[in-house]
Amino acid sequence: MTIQAYKSVRRSTLVEGASPHQLITMLYDGAISNIAIARQHIANNNRDQMHRHIDKSVAIVQELQASLKDYESNELAGNLFELYSYIVNTMIAANQNRDDEGLVTCSNLISILRDAWQAIAPEQVAA
Numbered sequence: 001m002t003i004q005a006y007k008s009v010r011r012s013t014l015v016e017g018a019s020p021h022q023l024i025t026m027l028y029d030g031a032i033s034n035i036a037i038a039r040q041h042i043a044n045n046n047r048d049q050m051h052r053h054i055d056k057s058v059a060i061v062q063e064l065q066a067s068l069k070d071y072e073s074n075e076l077a078g079n080l081f082e083l084y085s086y087i088v089n090t091m092i093a094a095n096q097n098r099d100d101e102g103l104v105t106c107s108n109l110i111s112i113l114r115d116a117w118q119a120i121a122p123e124q125v126a127a
Contacts (some may be wrong), residue, residue: 021121024064028114031060035091035107042100054095057106061087083109 018026034057065084071077083085087106094102 010077018090019122021117024067024117025114025121027060028110028117031057031064031110032107034060035103035110039103039107041104042098047098050098051095054091054103058088058091058095059062061091062112067071080113 034053038050038053038057041047041053061084065081066074067089068077068081068084069114087109090102093099095104
C-alpha cells in the first residue's frame with residue numbers, strides 16, 4: 001500500500017468515526033493546513049500549487065458557511081456567516097494578488113474560530 005493510499009484510508013476512518021463536533025474541527029484544521037501550504041508555495045513562487053491549496057481552503061470555509069442554519073434570523077449565525085464571507089473574499093483576493101498577509105489574516109481568524117469551537121466541545125462542557 002502506498003503512503004497516499006494509507007493516508008486516504010486513515011482519513012476516511014477518522015471521518016467515519018468522528019462526531020459532528022469533531023468533523024467541524026477537522027474542517028477548520030484542513031483550512032488552516034491548506035493555507036499554510038499555500039503560503040509556502042507563495043514563498044517558492046509556485047502559483048499552481050498556491051492556487052490549488054487556496055481553492056481547497058475556500059471550499060472548506062464555504063462548506064462551513066453553508067452548514068449554518070437560520071443565519072438570517074439568528075444573530076450569532078448571521079455574524080459567523082459574515083465572518084466566513086470575509087474570510088472567503090480575503091482568500092480570493094490573496095489568491096489573485098499572491099498576498100501572504102491576507103492568508104495570515106485568514107489563518108488567524110480560522111484558528112480563533114477553531115479554538116472557540118474546541119472550547120465548547122461536548123467533552124469539555126461535560127468536564
